[in-house]
Amino acid sequence: MFAASSLTEALTQIAVAFTSANPAVGVSFNFAGSGELVTQIEQGAPADAFVSADDTTMARLVGAGEAAGEPVSIATNTMAIIVEPGNPKRITSVADLADPDLIVVLCAATVPCGKGAATILANAAVEVTPSSLEDSVKGVVTKVELGEADAGIVFATDVKGAGDDAVGVVIPASVNVINHYPMVVTAASRNPEAAQAFIDFVAGPAGQAMLGQYGFLAP
């Protein structure tokens, strides 16, 4: 399974449930940025299924003829501002991020979390000067968790995944983005039935319940 890194915890837990229900099938993961995963699949990496953190990256895979069938949406995710526990800088809105004294870290515009952050900042008409453009959403989370950065824009699920090390500030739906997570069996899959069974399991009630625990919303 090649999966966007924001799904790391949720999919790992779902896989445990899946393999205990289907002992004959083993599930292993390659978690990375969606775009990097598509590049790997295009270059012949042995993936049975792919799940992307946005529709655009999935469209790249489909366009390259590497997808078998239509992708299905398995979850959605919104974005939030991630800050240190207790929100010491009193950040309450997207507009607060424009403060030049704040150390703000965003994802690079080439990865889904960066595209989402750019859309939100444009929607809210806010200009931010980031200190760093991270290559993955985990990079942003780590910088805030370790106290190097005061704030960042990440997926709501990443805030939940950070546990006690960071808290989230809600971004209102009027400026927020909704990200779909499409999943598909790859054209080169050597176990297409098993891959499809796993996708069905993720999209089914058990998978959805576990995705919900990690802050994902229904597709």
Added chain:
Amino acid sequence: MLALACIAIGFFALPLVGLLWRAPWSSAWGYLTDDGSLTALRLSMLCSLWATALSITFGVPLAWLLARVPFRGSGVVRALCMLSMVLPPVVGGVALLFALGRRGLVGQWLDRWFDLRLPFTTAGVVVAQTFVAMPFLVITVEAALRQLDSRFEDASRTLGASRWYTFRRVTLPAIRPALIAGAVLAWARALGEFGATIAFAGSFPGTTQTMPLAIYLALETNPEQAIVLALVLIAVSFAVLIGLRDRWFGGRQSTPPTAVPR
């Protein structure tokens, strides 16, 4: 032997041929002269040269200490100083944050007393690169010092030269090939450094986004641009490595009989 050596050559050459094969030659010039590429290349050269200079400044004395001064626990000290060679670079970068970050062991005092912050600065990139590159210089220079006949140094000392004068006029010339080889290794490692840099210093065009970081980001959306940037990095490194070899390790130059074979 020859067959195995040829396999090794092929093993190193094939990935390069692969890059050349996939390179978008028609649009290469556009990617090359792109402002972003030039900024990243300039930053990479600047930071890697600084990292090499710092590695020499601190690494040569460290190598001297390890090779020439016997003390209890020198084995532990050596292992400690080589640790960053085997540590996954991202882990090294996070460890640097724990030490020198805004909330780090030492970093919090740098921040409080001197208003000095390394993460997200070009200096931070140099620190990260030095951290992973210096052991390559230390290991090379230490090996050379160990193989150097210490009677030359002893002779110099008994003739009244100071320790520093002896080091400068006797030791340093004798280990010069090893010093240069070590510096080149450290420079190459710094130039290609990715993990520690992004973990410790972040990635921002012009301040912390070096070539490897720019290449990795380009790979996400524009693999063609990534290939062109990678080839530029390879060409620069190749030119330096070949140039240095002819100039310093060509074997034409006469070296003292005690000098270490490279």
